[in-house]
Amino acid sequence: MLGYDGPKILIVEDEAIVADVVSRYLRRDGFQVLIAGDGQAALDIAREQSPDLVLLDLMLPKIDGLEVCRRLRAVSSVPIIVVTAKGDEADRIVGLELGADDYVSKPFSPRELVARVRAVLRRTKQPAPAAVPDETVRVGPILIDPAGRHATVEDEPVELTAKEFDLLWFMVRNVGQVFSRTQLLDKVWDYEYFGDESTVTVHIHRLRSKIEPDPVRPRYLKTVWGVGYKLEI
Numbered sequence: 001m002l003g004y005d006g007p008k009i010l011i012v013e014d015e016a017i018v019a020d021v022v023s024r025y026l027r028r029d030g031f032q033v034l035i036a037g038d039g040q041a042a043l044d045i046a047r048e049q050s051p052d053l054v055l056l057d058l059m060l061p062k063i064d065g066l067e068v069c070r071r072l073r074a075v076s077s078v079p080i081i082v083v084t085a086k087g088d089e090a091d092r093i094v095g096l097e098l099g100a101d102d103y104v105s106k107p108f109s110p111r112e113l114v115a116r117v118r119a120v121l122r123r124t125k126q127p128a129p130a131a132v133p134d135e136t137v138r139v140g141p142i143l144i145d146p147a148g149r150h151a152t153v154e155d156e157p158v159e160l161t162a163k164e165f166d167l168l169w170f171m172v173r174n175v176g177q178v179f180s181r182t183q184l185l186d187k188v189w190d191y192e193y194f195g196d197e198s199t200v201t202v203h204i205h206r207l208r209s210k211i212e213p214d215p216v217r218p219r220y221l222k223t224v225w226g227v228g229y230k231l232e233i
Helices: 016-028 039-049 065-075 089-097 110-124 162-173 181-189 198-211
Strands: 008-012 032-036 053-057 080-085 102-106 137-139 142-145 150-153 156-158 221-224 228-231
Touching: 008 016, 008 039, 016 032, 016 110, 032 039, 039 053, 039 065, 053 065, 053 110, 065 080, 065 089, 080 089, 080 110, 089 102, 089 198, 102 110, 110 162, 110 181, 137 162, 142 162, 150 198, 162 181, 162 198, 162 228, 181 198, 181 228, 198 221
Parallel strands: 008 032, 008 053, 053 080, 080 102
Antiparallel strands: 137 142, 142 150, 150 156, 221 228
16 A cells, blocks of 8 residues: 555455446545455454445445444444445445445446545544533433533433434534434535435434434424424423
């Protein structure tokens, strides 16, 4: 990787031509690149090399991408962008539910993919200490420790992925305000032009399953029909 000192990206892709094209675009933008051709190799490289982000194809030999995502998320908070065949909505949703931060569908634009990588890295990067409040913030039953990136609801700790925490922290800071899915993509995922609004929908559902007494009838994270979502205490 001589000559490249940017974030380290692990490309998990069994199609050599696709992996080569993506790696060239990433290297051109200064990223370091690692490549795994199957699920087992991906887990081995991730364990040994500690990448900054994983681009994970779901259709893989040996161990499929969804299982790789599940195993990675069980031991690491590394950002994951899953790559799916166009139209495989069920796999995209499962990937997001397993803790992936974003997804792209094949065929994709390599330039768009690089933009997604940069956006996810920006959003998952720990904020500088000076930019984060030193004290915890309480809104009703929700207590947020922004510096430690921890949350409790009714004094019970809540296990959140990096993106779930970002979403909850944004809503806590803007309690009572309504945001559309497009606005949340821009504010929380940090890209306005790329992104699928179903990403927001899945994360809202996941967050409700962790903070709501009854996720089917949410008390706090409410839907404003035809508009978007708001946190109401």
